[in-house]
Amino acid sequence: MAHSTKISLKPQTPSGVDVLDRAFSILYAFRPEDTPLTLAELAQRTGLYKSTLLRLAGSLIHHHFLVRLGDGRYRLGPAGFALGSIYQAGMNVGEVLLPIMRGLSSELGEAISFHVREGNARICLYRINSTYTIGPQVRVGDIQLLEKGAGGRVLLAFSGQAGEPYDTVRRCYYYMSSGERDPETAGISAPVFGDDQKLIGALGIVGPVSRVDIPYMKKVKGRLLLAAAQATESMGGNPVPLREAAKARHDSDIPKPGRRASISG
Amino acid sequence: MAHSTKISLKPQTPSGVDVLDRAFSILYAFRPEDTPLTLAELAQRTGLYKSTLLRLAGSLIHHHFLVRLGDGRYRLGPAGFALGSIYQAGMNVGEVLLPIMRGLSSELGEAISFHVREGNARICLYRINSTYTIGPQVRVGDIQLLEKGAGGRVLLAFSGQAGEPYDTVRRCYYYMSSGERDPETAGISAPVFGDDQKLIGALGIVGPVSRVDIPYMKKVKGRLLLAAAQATESMGGNPVPLREAAKARHDSDIPKPGRRASISG
DNA sequence: AACTACGTTCCGCCTAGCAGAACACAGCGG
């Protein structure tokens, strides 16, 4: 499975507490596409001795981070899900964002995503699937690089990253990318601000390069920016710059020479 | 804040691995309504020494289970969210369930929930908010008792729990409750089956007792059962019993004497 | 300036967790 630039949260470096490194390596051994894992598979992936594995897994089960199935295999338990829900709810954005995202989705049909910055990565906090495709290219909870993809660029730009293309993104309030994060995928993204014009996240339209091409993105740019403005207003930010950017008509929207277009402005 | 019968995943008993017990107690210290916590608050809630807390928190941060804010406070990190998304996706129900739930939601306006059994508890895997109320009474990721509430009763009944009211639930394929889990909340729930007629979860309509009263639930019972049948069919189960239950008209639907009505059949 | 509360660092003691051996069991093929 060619997993493009998907990155993992799993740290390679020791954290200072061995047991936790080991315990979390067990949890990180599970990947989205996985069926439940046997003890032996876990031992392979984590490199842990079966005895230690058994002891740690016992504790993880006790804490509901892991579940032991009848046949002895392990799968992830609900504890992580519960924590994740608290994390998600703590962002306090779903209430205002989801209706806006649903509006975009039903209007355009393409997948709508919302990413937030988290350290040096970005994470997909909400996603509404395309009405066309079956399997989404990005799932809620997926971690991706900041430097790749429209959402990442927008987050970097409004986190104050210097230089190009970020200066342009800051002027135009959106970024289009095609094949940047994944060769098959393109998208356009715009920032959402909160109180004090603090960056909250990036609202995006993503889809296959076949449908979501440059003309299409140019066409929906205004609609996306209005949605971002609406979200920004609801979150206590100033929507005016986004509204004005939505109205702007730049003819400098010319893809730079090169096989991969990634432009803004 | 009167938190009704909401239960926590936090185990009181030692798991065999001290460090994990302590580390998870830090994570469990965060509650949905919490703002970020200071070290001192964490020390209070967990009972850990600040030195150990600092060391464990360092490791948790390293693993992205915790995030340290600029002012020194801590909040939950994205790692739990990522794990939770894998957990949720691993259930393989969202794809078929969400459209059905959205259909119910737009038709009825009340909140729609889907719960799965997890050990001796149930967890809300998906939820669509009511179009009326602002704050949902149940959030995604919430853990609740199995023995309370319509969803819990349904899960118990189709997990083979003996006696009443479970025998009746098995006959009628739904359960209505009012004020059982929470005095202000009522709901009606129906099972969703998969391959080999294995119970997958419980689909429910929930709302305030003021709107979701017995007559209302009786009225929407058929619609709910048809939705459950549709979901069951998509998941490889046999929808016929649910369809027949949807058609059934029982006049024995009489609330038992007592201030709290919780009936089925 | 004294006081309080907080975050952080340091260090010696000792226990909790580790690695490995040994064991039990099941499935398979010769």
Next chain:
DNA sequence: CCGCTGTGTTCTGCTAGGCGGAACGTAGTT
């Protein structure tokens, strides 16, 4: 029928890793 190989599990002695307390720095309060 009997080894063989793969599981999962139990037990134990050794020691490194984590514990908790003291001590320190700092910021805000009265």
